[in-house]
Amino acid sequence: MKIRNPPTGEKSELNMTSMIDIVFLLLIFFVMTFKIVEMEGDFSVKMPLAGSSNSTIDPTELPLKLRLRADDNGTLAGMELNDIQMGNGPEAFDKLRGTIIGQIGSSAPVPEEAGEGPEVEIDTDFNLRYEYVIRAITAVSGYKDGDQVVKLIERIKFAKPRR
Amino acid sequence: MRVKRKAVDMAEGDMTPMIDMTFQLIAFFMVLINFAQTEANDHVVLPNSKLVKPPEAPLVFPIVLHVAADGRVYLGGDDYTAETLRIGLDRELAVIRGEGKSPGDANVVIRGHKDCAAGEIQEVVRVCQDSKLVNFALRVKEDRS
Numbered sequence: 001m002k003i004r005n006p007p008t009g010e011k012s013e014l015n016m017t018s019m020i021d022i023v024f025l026l027l028i029f030f031v032m033t034f035k036i037v038e039m040e041g042d043f044s045v046k047m048p049l050a051g052s053s054n055s056t057i058d059p060t061e062l063p064l065k066l067r068l069r070a071d072d073n074g075t076l077a078g079m080e081l082n083d084i085q086m087g088n089g090p091e092a093f094d095k096l097r098g099t100i101i102g103q104i105g106s107s108a109p110v111p112e113e114a115g116e117g118p119e120v121e122i123d124t125d126f127n128l129r130y131e132y133v134i135r136a137i138t139a140v141s142g143y144k145d146g147d148q149v150v151k152l153i154e155r156i157k158f159a160k161p162r163r
Numbered sequence: 164m165r166v167k168r169k170a171v172d173m174a175e176g177d178m179t180p181m182i183d184m185t186f187q188l189i190a191f192f193m194v195l196i197n198f199a200q201t202e203a204n205d206h207v208v209l210p211n212s213k214l215v216k217p218p219e220a221p222l223v224f225p226i227v228l229h230v231a232a233d234g235r236v237y238l239g240g241d242d243y244t245a246e247t248l249r250i251g252l253d254r255e256l257a258v259i260r261g262e263g264k265s266p267g268d269a270n271v272v273i274r275g276h277k278d279c280a281a282g283e284i285q286e287v288v289r290v291c292q293d294s295k296l297v298n299f300a301l302r303v304k305e306d307r308s
Binding site: 024030031040049070074124131133134138149162163 | 178182185186188189192193195196209210211212213214215216217218222230272275276277278279280281282283284285286288289292293295297298299300301302303304305307
């Protein structure tokens with residue numbers, strides 16, 4: 001049978017405008033809220049109130065006292081570990097680490113449980129910038145050997161604030 | 164002269180590559196967006212340390228204290244001084260006790276500004292210790308250099 005007037009193939013076109021609008025809105029939202037993530041980590045410290053600690057103190061262990069002095073601007077003016085002068089420049093923290101390694105021994109196995117091993121007490125001037133305290137904690141906590149972190153002292157406490 | 168008028172075709176650009184690119188950009192930003200930034204505070208710029216690594220497991224019962232450069236302490240949207248922090252801590256501890264735990268189970272995360280006075284951090288630690296909190300985490304930025 002002959003078909004007369006065959007239907008012409010109509011091209012159906014989707015209206016993309018609204019989709020593109022939403023897609024651009026999404027894009028703008030993500031671009032505006034985008035923030036490069038900075039990786040953060042913790043120095044975990046167990047600091048019970050003085051006198052309430054029931055951990056036994058080894059009388060043969062030398063107490064480590066780290067004294068941090070600040071000038072009027074809050075910059076590090078001097079650092080002493082048990083009266084050994086460390087200086088105040090960038091090399092002071094390396095010297096501190098070296099002294100700690102010398103005192104506790106780099107080859108000594110560090111106990112697995114936190115709360116064991118030697119303890120360092122940080123006694124800082126009130127106005128010293130916190131950044132220096134973290135640098136000191138980094139120096140006494142350990143050092144990086146390639147990708148491995150070698151731990152030194154895990155027990156840290158703060159002395160009373162010097163107001 | 165007679166000019167023959169031609170029917171003008173509507174010029175339609177091919178939108179496919181643009182839409183492809185846009186979807187790729189959206190996918191990129193969606194993957195990289197970090198909704199866990201709720202812990203961050205605009206008042207705090209953390210100090211750096213090479214030793215720290217991001218924790219593998221989240222801390223249990225965290226109490227996040229942001230200590231700004233001027234010594235103000237931010238806890239859960241409110242700001243305190245070292246003297247008034249006790250009020251905020253009591254509120255947090257009430258929640259912890261309500262869950263049948265003790266203050267010793269909580270972890271105090273101290274996010275101190277790198278330029279704030281170390282004494283302010285010591286004061287915050289002392290106030291927390293007075294509230295029987297013993298576990299502290301001094302948060303710092305990982306230094307990969």
